[in-house]
Amino acid sequence: MSKLFMFEKPLGMRDTLPQLYNRKKAVRDQLAGEIKNWGYQYMETPTLEYYETVGNASAILDQQLFKLLDRQGRTLVLRPDMTTPIARVASSKLANDIPLRLAYEANVYRTQQDEGGRPSEFEQVGIELIGDGTITSDAEVISLMISALKKAGLQSFKVAIGHVGYINSLFLEIVGNEERANILRRYLYEKNYVGYRNHVQNLGLSSIDRDRLLNLLELRGDKTKIVDAIDLAESEEGKKAGRQLRDLWKLLEVYGVTNEIKIDFNLVSHMSYYSSILFEVYAENVGSQIGNGGRYNELLEKFNQNTPATGFGIQLNRLLEALNAPEEEEKIDCILYSTERLAEAFALAEEKRKAQEKVVIQNIAGVQDVDSFTQKFDDVTYLIGKARGENK
Amino acid sequence: MSSPLTIAMPKGRIFEEAADLLRTAGFALPAEFDDSRKLIVDVEAENMRFILAKPMDVTTYVEYGVADLGIAGKDVMLEEERDVYELLDLKISKCHLAVAGLPNAIRDEVAPKVATKYPNVASSYFREQGEQVEIIRLNGSIELAPIVGLADRIVDIVSTGQTLKENGLVELEHIEDITSRLIVNPVSYRLKDERIDEIITKLASVLEG
Numbered sequence: 001m002s003k004l005f006m007f008e009k010p011l012g013m014r015d016t017l018p019q020l021y022n023r024k025k026a027v028r029d030q031l032a033g034e035i036k037n038w039g040y041q042y043m044e045t046p047t048l049e050y051y052e053t054v055g056n057a058s059a060i061l062d063q064q065l066f067k068l069l070d071r072q073g074r075t076l077v078l079r080p081d082m083t084t085p086i087a088r089v090a091s092s093k094l095a096n097d098i099p100l101r102l103a104y105e106a107n108v109y110r111t112q113q114d115e116g117g118r119p120s121e122f123e124q125v126g127i128e129l130i131g132d133g134t135i136t137s138d139a140e141v142i143s144l145m146i147s148a149l150k151k152a153g154l155q156s157f158k159v160a161i162g163h164v165g166y167i168n169s170l171f172l173e174i175v176g177n178e179e180r181a182n183i184l185r186r187y188l189y190e191k192n193y194v195g196y197r198n199h200v201q202n203l204g205l206s207s208i209d210r211d212r213l214l215n216l217l218e219l220r221g222d223k224t225k226i227v228d229a230i231d232l233a234e235s236e237e238g239k240k241a242g243r244q245l246r247d248l249w250k251l252l253e254v255y256g257v258t259n260e261i262k263i264d265f266n267l268v269s270h271m272s273y274y275s276s277i278l279f280e281v282y283a284e285n286v287g288s289q290i291g292n293g294g295r296y297n298e299l300l301e302k303f304n305q306n307t308p309a310t311g312f313g314i315q316l317n318r319l320l321e322a323l324n325a326p327e328e329e330e331k332i333d334c335i336l337y338s339t340e341r342l343a344e345a346f347a348l349a350e351e352k353r354k355a356q357e358k359v360v361i362q363n364i365a366g367v368q369d370v371d372s373f374t375q376k377f378d379d380v381t382y383l384i385g386k387a388r389g390e391n392k
Numbered sequence: 393m394s395s396p397l398t399i400a401m402p403k404g405r406i407f408e409e410a411a412d413l414l415r416t417a418g419f420a421l422p423a424e425f426d427d428s429r430k431l432i433v434d435v436e437a438e439n440m441r442f443i444l445a446k447p448m449d450v451t452t453y454v455e456y457g458v459a460d461l462g463i464a465g466k467d468v469m470l471e472e473e474r475d476v477y478e479l480l481d482l483k484i485s486k487c488h489l490a491v492a493g494l495p496n497a498i499r500d501e502v503a504p505k506v507a508t509k510y511p512n513v514a515s516s517y518f519r520e521q522g523e524q525v526e527i528i529r530l531n532g533s534i535e536l537a538p539i540v541g542l543a544d545r546i547v548d549i550v551s552t553g554q555t556l557k558e559n560g561l562v563e564l565e566h567i568e569d570i571t572s573r574l575i576v577n578p579v580s581y582r583l584k585d586e587r588i589d590e591i592i593t594k595l596a597s598v599l600e601g
Contacts, residue, residue: 156583157583158582158583160582190478191475191476191477191478191578192478193477193478193479193480194478194479194480194481194573195478198481220585221585262582262585264582282578282579282582282583283579283583284579284583285457286457286579287455287456287457287458287577287578287579288457288475288578288579289578289579
C-alpha cells in the first residue's frame, strides 16, 4: 500500500465546508419544521452499536458494515441505518407509550465497494411511527414525507409505492414454495426483467399462470393498476394486499398527495425487513432514490417486541443535489482594529451582535494581506490608529 | 418541450446493429449518425440526445443517471453489476461467454491461472464450479495469454469462434449466452416513464414482429 498523503480521507468520507454546511442545515431545518408540526419527537442513538444486536437485525448487508472491536473483544458496528437502533430503543424503553411518533437526523455508515461518487457516511432524516398497524399510519408516513419534501422546496418528484406481501403471495400461489418464489423475487430485486421473463417462460407453468406472472410486470402506473392487481391475485392473502393498497390510495387522496404517487407492484427493496407496503422517492437530476420507507412489522420481533411499525428515511445529501439551490454566501461583517482600540471594537461588535448581525473582530496586526482578507466580508469597519474615529 | 431523453450507445461493434434497430422501430436518426466522431449527438426531431460511450462504460452512465437509457451487452452487465433496470432483450450482437484454452494443455494444479477482461464474471463462474483460480486481468487480445504462457485458460466473449481458431485455441466451457439489452436508470424509469414506455413498446414490437 502506498503511503497516505496528509490530505487524504478514507473512501467515501467527505468534508462539509461552510457553504454546504449552511445549505444542509437550512434544508434539515425545513424538514424538521414540518416533522415537528406533525407532532413527531426527535431523538438520538449512539453511533456505535453491537454487531450481534443492531448489526444483525439491520437489513444492510454484512460486507457494508464498518466493524471494530471494543476492549472486551466484542464486535461493534457504526450504525448502518437509524430504523434498527430506534426499533431497539422502542422495544426496550418506550414499549408502553405506543403509538409512538419518533424522528431523527443522524449520520449513518455503509462501506462502499465500488468507485467514487458514493459517500460512506451520510445523513438521514426520517421518522418512525411505531405501534399502529392500521393502513392509516402508512398514509400518514407517506403524506408527511411528501409534505416535508415540499416544504424543503422540492418540486418535481415521485413516490413509487409497492407491496411486498402482494408479490410474496402471488409468487407462492403460482410457483408453490418459498425457494422458487425467492428466485423470482431476486430477479425483481435485481431489476432484471429480461431474466424474470426468461425464467418464467422456462418454469413449465400452465399458460394462464405464466401470463399471470408476466402480467405482474405491467402493474405499474396509476390507481387503475391496483384494480388489475386485485384481479390478478387469486389467494385471499394477495387480494387482501391489493385491497390494502386501494385503501391507502383513498387515504392519500384525503391527504391530497396522489399527484406525487406512482403504483408499482414490482417494487422490491434491499431492506429485507419490509413486510408489506414499501415506497421509494425519486427526484429529477439525481440518479438514485433520495429516500425510502415502508412497514417493518417483523423488525421489532427481533428485539422481542411484537409491534407493527412504519417509517421513512430521506438521504439529505441526495435531497440537496435534487434541490440544486445556489450556495448562499453568509452575510458577515468585519471590524478591523489596531490593538489600542480593542475596547471600542468589542463594544461596537456587541452592539451589532445584539441586533442579530454576524460580526468578526480582527486585530489588523494578525492579518498578512488586508485586501484579500477583507474581500470575503459583507461590510468592513476600520478602527485603526489613535482616537481619530472611524475611517471607512 | 421537456428535456431530451439521453441514451448511452456503445461505440464499435454493437453500434451499427443498435442504430439499425432504433431506425426500424421508427426513430428518425440522422444519416451521419453512424460515422460521427462526436461524443454527443442531439436528435432534435425525436427530442433525444445520444451519448457515444465505450461499451464497457454504458452501464456506468446509466447507473449514475447522466443517461436515462442505454444499450449494453449482457457481458458488461454481468461484469459491472450496476443498479439499473434491464427491460428488454434486444437480441442483437449475439455471442457467448466461454472458457477457452490450448487443446490438451497441462494445467497448473497448484495455482491455475485465468486471464480475462471480465474478472468478476470469471471469478464467480469458477467459484460456482467449485474451482479456485487466480484471475489475471487483461484489457484486450486475451487469446495471447495461453499462447505466451501467462495463463492456462481465458474467459472471453466468443461470437464465431474464428479468433480462437486462428490462434490455436479451443472452447472448453460455455458460460452464458450474451445479447444486448435495453437498460434504464431507476429514477428515469419513474420520472420519464411515459416516454420510456413508448420506446419500449416500439422496440418490443420490432423484436416480436
